[in-house]
Amino acid sequence: MTSRYRHRRGHRSGRYRPVAGTARSCVDQDQRSSRPPWWRPGWLTAPVLSVSVLSIASGIAQFGVTTVIRDVAVVFGEVAGDGALDQLGLPATTLGIALALIRLSSLGSLPTAAMADRVGRRRVLLAAIAVGLTLTALSALAWGFWVFVVLVAMARPLLSAVNAIAGVIAAEETDSSGRAWALALIAAAYGFGAGIVAVGRGLLPGETSFRPVMAFSLVPLLLLPVLARRIREPAIAAGRVAATGLPGRVPRELIGRVLLLATLVGAIALATGPGFTYLFVYGEGVLGASPLLLSTLVLGAGPAGLFGILVGRFAADRFGRTVTAGVTMAATGLSVSFAYAGTTRELAIGYLLAITASSAFAPPTGALVAELVPTSVRATVAGWETVAGVVGAVIGLASFGVLADLTGGFAAAARWIGIGTAIIAIGFRFLPETRGRELDDPEGP
Structure with missing residues (x-):
């Protein structure tokens, strides 16, 4: 009797440890203790919040x-005259090549994201953000233009991989009812980070300097040890069968759906790439819009996004992932087409509608990436979607200029690309609907 009393007292005081046979009860107790309080949404957990900060x-x-x-x-060039292009400091061609190289460097995010399927989401995420932020901060010390370009180009694939892996972790940490919410938070967090740096630069006193x-990237870098303690390997990923073969390899039976989804993600970038990039060139250079109006549009893009x-989160859970993705992709293409129709009013309305529609596209497609493929290749597929977006944007930027030259204006070019994007959106009809699907099978979607 004394022995039993001591056993029970030890159990209550926390000193009792169950034997191997009761490990499952210990895990169940762990899971119960990690549940959020009743007043907080189930998807708003410490790991999801922490990876959203990394997305910021x-x-x-x-x-x-x-x-x-x-x-x-x-800083590294020379203002040679009074013309608009002369004020750039370097030839526009040089700037264009540099921006293209930085954008194309994001293609390197695929092998980084694929490593998360081999050595773990948490480990790769923390390594990628640490090195990416370090390289970005080091660019503040650049002693030449191309030194700056090389440093940020080296950081870009790691930071792009962070976006992909953060979405994967958010998806795997939530159930079907909260998954779109969590992915919406990741997308909003990235936009919030972009807004911080844009507003912060405008508030700098004196002459603006890069x-x-x-160097502001040092701030989140210093917070990384604190955030790392709140990020864990998702349970479904911890019990996975690790991917094999070359990084980026997708099982033969999944190639069809992954290729279709990548094509669709790349196709919306055909419209958003030139649609958002040419805003100032078209607005000021062609329509003669004031810089104040265009700056107001950029500020308005935050609330619109x-x-x-x-809207995308709500529709993905109410009407389905594929329907929402298809409708918002078509709306994005048509909005870009309307934006470049020929007046300042149409540019303002079309631009904000395109921002809204393309932002609504993110939650349903993020959920599809997570729910269509097994855990062992989920991060790899997220990497492929990132690559598809980069390729689509580059093709869109190049073809937009070519079409404008061939057709004699931006309106016809935008119409071709925008309507083409809307037609391609029909492809979501051929993907299986995944609304309500849980990720509780370690090796199956």
Whole structure:
């Protein structure tokens, strides 16, 4: 009797440890203790919040390059005249090549994301964000234009992989009812990071310089040890059968659906790539819109994007992933076509509609990437989708200019690309619907 009393007292005081046969009860107790309180949504857990902060950091580092590239050109070049292009500091061709190289370097995100299927999501995520932020911060010390380009180009594939892996972890940490919410949070977090660096640069006193903007990446880097303690390997991934073969390899039976999904993700980038990039070139150079109006549109893109993400989340859970993705992709293409129809009013309306629709596209497609493939290749497939988006944007940028030259204007070019994107969106009809599907099978979607 005394022995039993001591046993029970030890159990209550926390000193009792079950033997191997009761390990399952210990795991169940662990899972119960990790559940969020009743007042907090089930998807809003510490791991999801932590990877969303890493997505903010990725947005700060990647969008920082966009905001300061002219500043870099002015520092290392020479303002030679009074013309608009003369104010760039370096030839426009040089800037174009540099931006293309930085964008194309994101193709390297595929092998990085694929490693997450081999050595673990958490390990690869933390390594990628640490090295990516370090390289970005080092670019603040660049002593030449091409040194800057090389450093940020080396950081870009790692930071792009962070976006992909963060989405995978968010998907695997949630059930079907909260998955679209978690993925919407990841997408919004990246946009928030981009907004931080854009606003922060505008608030800098005196002459704008690229150095403090790029050095700001040190702030999330210093927070990384704190965040790392809150990020865990998702349970479904911890029990996975590791992928084999070359990084990026997809099982033969999945190639069809992965290729179709990658094609669709790349196709929307055909429209968003030129549609968003040519905003200032077309608005100021062709329509004569004021810089203040275009800056107001960029500021308005933040609320429009957030509204789109919320709409995409709601529709993905209510109407289905494939339907929502197809409709929002078609709406994106048509909005880009409308934006370049020929007036400032149409540009403003079309641009904000395109931002809203393309943002609504993110939650359903993020859920499809997670739910269509098994755990062993989920991060690899997310990497392929990132690559498809990069390729689609590059092709869209190149073809937009060619079509504009061939047709004599931006309106016809936007119409061809926008309507083509809307037609390609029909391809979502050929993907299986995954709404309500749980990721509880370690080796099956």
